[in-house]
Amino acid sequence: MTDERRTKRMLDLAARVAWRAWGDTDPNPLVGCVIAREGGRGDEIIGIGHHRRFGGLHAEREALADCRRRGHDPKGATLYCTLEPCRHVGKQPPCTEAVIEAGIARVVYARRDPGHESGGGCAVLETAGVESVCSDASMLATRLSDPFICRVRENRPWVIAKWAQTLDGKIATRTGESQWITGPLMRRRVHRLRSRVDAVLVGSGTAAADDPMLTARDVRRVRRVATRVVLDTGGRLSHDSALVRTAGQTPTVVVTASEATFPASVRVLRVGRGGDGVVDVTEALGRLWTELGVASVLVEAGPRVLGSLLQAGLIDEAFVHIAPMVLGDAEAMSVAVGRTAPRLTDGRRLSVVRARALGEDVELWCRRRGTGQS
Ligand SMILES: NC(=O)c1ccc[n+]([C@@H]2O[C@H](COP(=O)([O-])OP(=O)(O)OC[C@H]3O[C@@H](n4cnc5c(N)ncnc54)[C@H](OP(=O)(O)O)[C@@H]3O)[C@@H](O)[C@H]2O)c1
Structure with a gap:
């Protein structure tokens, strides 16, 4: 599978999972996350999570918890997220911290977070040696954050x-x-x-x-x-x-x-x-x-x-x-x-x-x- 097709598949899945919480997260965004490992026989999805409700765990932490619950170690895996992982302390600690601690090797996200405080997580990840890439491969994932980004920008x-x-x-x-x-x-x-x-x-x-x-x-x-x-x-x-x-x-x-x-x-x-x-x-x-x-x-x-x-x-x-x-x-x-x-x-x-x-x-x-x- 090409990298573009893999990214689209993972981000599409993350977006579909995120939609389950429509109406429960505002004014926070809907966010979905998939953790996967490339293997000889194709990709193995080892964790899935989404932001379920305002004030609750962010999607990245939900996916990491799911990963561990299933008995997998996320070290070295790729984390696909519909929104750039946040770097600020809000109702929850920064997601960048959890991603770095878990030893994730690569983060692929669909939208940059334009928030003054929350945005900029990719720079924190890069500094910690986690490769981070913004991808528009999945229209579903890209557009998922439109309402949140509209509120922040307009x-x-x-x-x-x-x-x-x-x-x-x-x-x-x-x-x-x-x-x-x-x-x-x-x-x-x-x-x-x-x-x-x-x-x-x-x-x-x-x-x-x-x-x-x-x-x-x-x-x-x-x-x-x-x-x-x-x-x-x-x-x-x-x-x-x-x-x-x-x-x-x-x-x-x-x-x-x-x-x-x-x-x-x-x-x-x-x-x-x-x-x-x-x-x-x-x-x-x-x-x-x-x-x-x-x-x-x-x-x-x-x-x-x-x-x-x-x-x-x-x-x-x-x-x-x-x-x-x-x-x-x-x-x-x-x-x-x-x-x-x-x-x-x-x-x-x-x-x-x-x-x-x-x-x-x-x-x-x-x-x-x-x-x-x-
Ligand atoms: N089929 C549907 O989905 C559907 C849905 C809704 C309505 N309708 C039908 O539409 C009809 C009513 O039409 P309508 O045009 O009068 O309804 P509307 O657009 O809901 O109300 C119009 C009124 O809102 C006020 N208004 C305040 N600020 C406005 C603004 N910035 N821009 C425009 N209007 C503003 C104005 O009256 P003031 O000067 O008093 O402020 C204006 O006359 C009804 O027959 C209803 O059954 C159908």
């Missing part, structure tokens, strides 16, 4: 949009009816997504039209309770809405540019207006991260908020649920509005991570282009 949460649409790209009828475009299996997917993010966000338009609860229901394990966030420039969210009435049970935030007041159970974040006169989305997202520690946001808004986010280049990932149905009505609501795009080159292109059928519908999982660089 000081804002990772933004995941989700919408349900017809084949002709409509997300509601001309009268605002959207429940339900897709079937029950897709709706279960949405509840699962909600159970893994820090916040679920809508605009005041969706709050008024659908009166949603935005909670995660009928999921096996709610990994984190998402704060419900409403972008509401003028403070028009009804005090009788389901969101306000249940704010005592589920955290709820209204982001507004007005002086409007809400019951004490609702947290109000006052921000400025953007150029279009509505809540400044860039400021809103930045403050959700810096003031409330929101690391990931699931946007379940309608066309206006989706249009604003697209325009600002703030949609990092999208789950698009497509029903095999055509409305054929020019007045029905499109996925996103508010942009001017006379040429195809004005469109925002995403890359498809995966397409799959669920019941009668199809889910397209997309990522913003341009992420995934070291």
Whole structure:
């Protein structure tokens, strides 16, 4: 097996293992690790581990522990990790220390850690005589760290949009009816997504039209309770809405540019207006991260908020649920509005991570282009 193919195989495996903890590690990254030894009859995987939950052991230490549990000595082996091993003391001691102590000969990692304190582990390893290589052989492993790197570099949460649409790209009828475009299996997917993010966000338009609860229901394990966030420039969210009435049970935030007041159970974040006169989305997202520690946001808004986010280049990932149905009505609501795009080159292109059928519908999982660089 060539070195490139071996690296891809190991890093792919590390990334797949890491995904198991999706929703449990934020604001830490998802990280997976595989320890392998090259042998005469091919590679032998002697340890696998991943970062399971915030504050828990890092992937490298999990993999080293797994290795010893299985009765192997990691001395001289290669350690494959989706993220550069950290060199700082956080909730756990530095991973570089564990790697050096174990006598690992070579470290191959998929992304450099851009953190001021945590990053730079490869230099520490090199100084200690451990060869360390950054590899982009596995797209899966490279992109795994996108949300973490986005938070560090852009000081804002990772933004995941989700919408349900017809084949002709409509997300509601001309009268605002959207429940339900897709079937029950897709709706279960949405509840699962909600159970893994820090916040679920809508605009005041969706709050008024659908009166949603935005909670995660009928999921096996709610990994984190998402704060419900409403972008509401003028403070028009009804005090009788389901969101306000249940704010005592589920955290709820209204982001507004007005002086409007809400019951004490609702947290109000006052921000400025953007150029279009509505809540400044860039400021809103930045403050959700810096003031409330929101690391990931699931946007379940309608066309206006989706249009604003697209325009600002703030949609990092999208789950698009497509029903095999055509409305054929020019007045029905499109996925996103508010942009001017006379040429195809004005469109925002995403890359498809995966397409799959669920019941009668199809889910397209997309990522913003341009992420995934070291
Ligand atoms: N099929 C689906 O997946 C789906 C999902 C969600 C909604 N919908 C449908 O979409 C329709 C509602 O559409 P909508 O466009 O009114 O919903 P929306 O995008 O959720 O809300 C739009 C409103 O949010 C407020 N807002 C605050 N800051 C904003 C910003 N930076 N950019 C844009 N808007 C901002 C504005 O009202 P203020 O001026 O009051 O702040 C704006 O009118 C409903 O019929 C609903 O059923 C469908």
